[in-house]
Amino acid sequence: MLSALIVLVALIPLFFVLGYVFTIGWDQAVRLIWRPRVGELFRNTGLLVAGCVALTAVFGTGAAWLVERTTLPGRRVWNVLLVAPLAVPAFVNSFGWVSLTARVEGYAGALLIVSLSYYPLVYLPVAAILRGLDPALEETAAALGLGPWRTFGRVVLPQLRPALLGGTLIVALHTLAEFGALQMLRFPTFTTAIYDLYRSSFNGPAANMLAGVLLVSCLLLLTLELRLRGHHRYSRLGGGSARTIPLRALGRLTAPCLGAVGGLTALALGVPLGSLTFWLVTGSSTEFPVGDLVATTATSLGLGVTGAILAMALAFPIAWLCVRRRGPLTVLLERSTYFGNAVPGIVVALALVTVSIRFAPAVYQTLVLLVLAYAIMFLPRAMVSIRAALDQAPPVYDEVARALGSGPLETLRRVTLPLVAPGLGAGSALVFLAVVTELTATLLLAPIGTRTLATQFWSNSASIAYGAAAPYAALMVILSAPVTLLLTRDRWRSMPV
Amino acid sequence: MTAVSVRSLTKAFGASEVLRGIDLTVPEESVTAILGPSGCGKTTLLRLIAGFDVADSGEIALGETVVCGGGRFVAPQDRRVGYVPQEGALFPHLDVADNITFGLKGRERRSGHRVEELLALVGLDPDVRHRLPYQLSGGQQQRVALARALAPRPSLILLDEPFSSLDAGLREGTGRAVIQALKATSTTAVLVTHDQSEALSLADQVAVMRDGRLAQVGTPHEVYRAPADLGVAEFVGAAVVVDADLVDGSASSDLGPLYVMAGLGSGPARLLVRPEQIELAGSSQVGVEARVVDVSYFGHDAAVRLQVLTSGRLVTARVLGLSVPLPDSVVRLSVTGPVAAYSPEG
Numbered sequence: 088m089l090s091a092l093i094v095l096v097a098l099i100p101l102f103f104v105l106g107y108v109f110t111i112g113w114d115q116a117v118r119l120i121w122r123p124r125v126g127e128l129f130r131n132t133g134l135l136v137a138g139c140v141a142l143t144a145v146f147g148t149g150a151a152w153l154v155e156r157t158t159l160p161g162r163r164v165w166n167v168l169l170v171a172p173l174a175v176p177a178f179v180n181s182f183g184w185v186s187l188t189a190r191v192e193g194y195a196g197a198l199l200i201v202s203l204s205y206y207p208l209v210y211l212p213v214a215a216i217l218r219g220l221d222p223a224l225e226e227t228a229a230a231l232g233l234g235p236w237r238t239f240g241r242v243v244l245p246q247l248r249p250a251l252l253g254g255t256l257i258v259a260l261h262t263l264a265e266f267g268a269l270q271m272l273r274f275p276t277f278t279t280a281i282y283d284l285y286r287s288s289f290n291g292p293a294a295n296m297l298a299g300v301l302l303v304s305c306l307l308l309l310t311l312e313l314r315l316r317g318h319h320r321y322s323r324l325g326g327g328s329a330r331t332i333p334l335r336a337l338g339r340l341t342a343p344c345l346g347a348v349g350g351l352t353a354l355a356l357g358v359p360l361g362s363l364t365f366w367l368v369t370g371s372s373t374e375f376p377v378g379d380l381v382a383t384t385a386t387s388l389g390l391g392v393t394g395a396i397l398a399m400a401l402a403f404p405i406a407w408l409c410v411r412r413r414g415p416l417t418v419l420l421e422r423s424t425y426f427g428n429a430v431p432g433i434v435v436a437l438a439l440v441t442v443s444i445r446f447a448p449a450v451y452q453t454l455v456l457l458v459l460a461y462a463i464m465f466l467p468r469a470m471v472s473i474r475a476a477l478d479q480a481p482p483v484y485d486e487v488a489r490a491l492g493s494g495p496l497e498t499l500r501r502v503t504l505p506l507v508a509p510g511l512g513a514g515s516a517l518v519f520l521a522v523v524t525e526l527t528a529t530l531l532l533a534p535i536g537t538r539t540l541a542t543q544f545w546s547n548s549a550s551i552a553y554g555a556a557a558p559y560a561a562l563m564v565i566l567s568a569p570v571t572l573l574l575t576r577d578r579w580r581s582m583p584v
Numbered sequence: 585m586t587a588v589s590v591r592s593l594t595k596a597f598g599a600s601e602v603l604r605g606i607d608l609t610v611p612e613e614s615v616t617a618i619l620g621p622s623g624c625g626k627t628t629l630l631r632l633i634a635g636f637d638v639a640d641s642g643e644i645a646l647g648e649t650v651v652c653g654g655g656r657f658v659a660p661q662d663r664r665v666g667y668v669p670q671e672g673a674l675f676p677h678l679d680v681a682d683n684i685t686f687g688l689k690g691r692e693r694r695s696g697h698r699v700e701e702l703l704a705l706v707g708l709d710p711d712v713r714h715r716l717p718y719q720l721s722g723g724q725q726q727r728v729a730l731a732r733a734l735a736p737r738p739s740l741i742l743l744d745e746p747f748s749s750l751d752a753g754l755r756e757g758t759g760r761a762v763i764q765a766l767k768a769t770s771t772t773a774v775l776v777t778h779d780q781s782e783a784l785s786l787a788d789q790v791a792v793m794r795d796g797r798l799a800q801v802g803t804p805h806e807v808y809r810a811p812a813d814l815g816v817a818e819f820v821g822a823a824v825v826v827d828a829d830l831v832d833g834s835a836s837s838d839l840g841p842l843y844v845m846a847g848l849g850s851g852p853a854r855l856l857v858r859p860e861q862i863e864l865a866g867s868s869q870v871g872v873e874a875r876v877v878d879v880s881y882f883g884h885d886a887a888v889r890l891q892v893l894t895s896g897r898l899v900t901a902r903v904l905g906l907s908v909p910l911p912d913s914v915v916r917l918s919v920t921g922p923v924a925a926y927s928p929e930g
Contacts, residue, residue: 479676483669483673484673484675486634486636486660486667486669487667487669487673487732488675488686489635489636489659489660489661490634490635490660490661490665490666490667490687490733490742491661491666491667491686491687491732491733491735491736492662492664492687493661493686493687494659494661501686502675505677506675506676506677
């Protein structure tokens, strides 16, 4: 019952779009969508998503293969460095570039910068698969007479396919939802257009219909992702311990490969961090608003903690049902929460604005609405972490503890909580990180006067006050770094980002 | 004294009846094995005795106390029943010593002075006390799980397929160590298994379970040599079934004359011959001629598949590894010892 209610809250954006189409009528909806401007946005968005998917697939797979399966020097360090761009929000990354040169504005720049920000989403799952692949498969292929390239194409690549498709689909969803980076690079897509329509003219109908189109695109991608996920399993078949995988000697190719990985790191990490440092140094010589920084950091931390607590609290009952009382209904509930994965922040924000003005004007322009938006958007992350945590505490431990004389409360305290706590902590950290670096919904929903790291950064960089924007960006990166490091550990690789 | 008595116990999950009326008495200080194929309901019975599930009807008593039935239900933590699940299920966040003392109270837990004694009881080195579960082998985990269950001195220990996850080589040794620890502490045990040799070798009493009912309860010897029916016979060991006419406790068959245990009188019957009852002789004049089809040689013994020349029937004989005939040779076989007889209807 409680879980069903939570799911209903999570589905507010969907009801909002459906309800909107219903009220204005189908003809009007078609008229709003069927415009040259929408066509142009559609082309832009499509080209960008397709390009980013292709580029992140190449970056992610190539880097993962070099790090996991070859004798590339310094593989451990590269592993961390290649994941590190996740600690730099995409809008900070584009700030790093665009504040150095305006030539990155437009399609090519957007494609490069968004891909550089999101390729770790492909790198992580592909590297995990490459690490777990049974070497016997490749040895069998070799024994059947296949050379290294044909083995890669016919044995390794097919096994990478689920991870590759899953990873690139997440990239596609992120790209569809990306606002800050693209706005900064002046490349209009659905998301930026919705924002502009809403901000400049409060053009509700047009913005809402665009949101509908965006939501449908995202849902299509999500369905695709769920289908793919249903059909594969990562684990190795058969018993016995997996042997370590022999590494391919790079030989004379060592230097070019090092150059490729180094170049990727330099572009994805070096440029934004270097640019940030540059602006910190040159910008802070004039003024360094310590008081402001402390206040906004405190606001961001507070929002992050509240958002994390709310998302975890909402996700817990559903996750518990899914793990301990699995049935068709609970699976449906669980699936419904994944919906949040596909809803761009801009759509969540629009939906909450409209719904709150209509039904609960008291919460409009309050922090309650903002925190609720965070919870809806990041519910899937909380769900996945809690599920993973609950898997660490199967019912058999409860039973053993009960048989040893522990009552239910004592069992919870001595067995279940100690087992579940690390996973819950990691889940909260992931949500916290996402909230602190969230820009789009925060811009639309933050009450007037509420200033977070992201919004302060945004208003400063929008008025080309790069030096003033840099400290806020640096703080976001510093806050993100520890959680990102966690993702390079094996245990957390499957966490959603 | 009986440690456990179960009467007319039933349990259904949704539409599927898992237990359809179980009656079982477990004598004190004995080991009872519940033997059955997977899905027969044996784990459910164990969970009902432990108190993890509630029976639909029937009664369970531990000693004199009714713990389930007649409107009474005693929670698992108040039953003083030790539980060793499959694969041990050691608490992964606690080391060996903390796992073992988990069920102890107050000072006894904090001092941990019984850890060494319990480790010795299950045949483990005292050095393992500070290891974490993942640092132990499967057999060691199983032994620690038993020590943990024995620590609060329960009157009864329940073991759910405790050895099925172990390698064959480890299984026998671990099984023996477990039984020794149980005997040393005079603890009653109920062991659930699908492995016939495990049940026959470890238990004092074997209860054969089939489709939610107990098909037979008896000593290992009874269950093996005089099974209640041919289904039980084929489940607890390899069987050669021979149709023959009984005349006054003996029968003639294409395997030669058979001496039948008391039971059936005269008339048609189905007879159970165990492979090790079939003796082979190379050149003797007694016995029935048979051709050796093939031989599976195990070292200590061998399974020899034979075709009886007169009838064409295929039978398997189990012979010592010292005297194994060659394939395609012709030998003479005879059946020694009494065989069990069943009426032909079933």
